[in-house]
Amino acid sequence: MDTITYNHANAKSIPEHPEYMITEDGQVLSFKGIAPRILRPATNKGYLLACLSLNGQPHGKLVHRLVAQAFIPNPEGKPQVNHKDSNRQNNHMDNLEWVTPKENMAHAQLGAAMQAIAAERSMTANLKFDPQFRVFSEPRAKAMLREGATVYDVVKHIHGVTLKKQFAKGLDTTTKRNLRKQGVPI
Known part of the structure; x- marks a missing residue:
């Protein structure tokens, strides 16, 4: 996997998408054209989604998964990526971790969204x-x-x-x- 520094952040190439790189803070870089450019991701259920193309076909990729795959080792083969601070927009590698579905659910129940629901119910x-x-x-x-x-x-x-x-x-x-x-x- 190729690694470069872009705007003071490490960036690694995205497997299966050789014309793109992901930075450790969650920026998706496109190297199509004359100069690299930062893609503006869309949102899907609060998660950032980058549209990458391969052979003219668009592929939607979750930014937090791209960051985790590039920068966070996963020796146990855990299938999901958790945002430690429960902020789906914060895709910095320090905020992400590989988890099991059970661990992800346990974290979600403690997250800010669940706290807000619990507060509403109590009121x-x-x-x-x-x-x-x-x-x-x-x-x-x-x-x-x-x-x-x-x-x-x-x-x-x-x-x-x-x-x-x-x-x-x-x-x-x-x-x-x-x-x-x-x-x-x-």
Whole structure:
């Protein structure tokens, strides 16, 4: 595998695609034409995807897999590549590792996406949805929470949503009084 330095990063040729190289920080270089150029990858489900051509046929290649294949040894033959920081756009070799499907799933459950889902669930667990309005109110409530609203904002602004009694009982009297002044039904 050929290796060069490009913009202060090591780059290696991509097997089966001799006119392309991948850098250790995830840039795909094309050597078609007069001067090398950096390809702009597309995104697919959050992952960066480079379109490489071979004999006039386009081939979509996941950038993180190209980096791992070029720069990270895989003596155990693990089939998947994991982003250590859960950021699918960060394809630097230091952020990638070879994993088994089981290891990848375990990491995903601890990742930022799963934490956000868990936080949303814990907040909606404090809300009671009127069955008559639930079809409309629950998706709106979840959207508000994702955008940074509090459960109190949701109760105040969406018809058919109230705080669960157990949650409201746990609030101190000052908080309850302030919420009532703001128009939050308790």
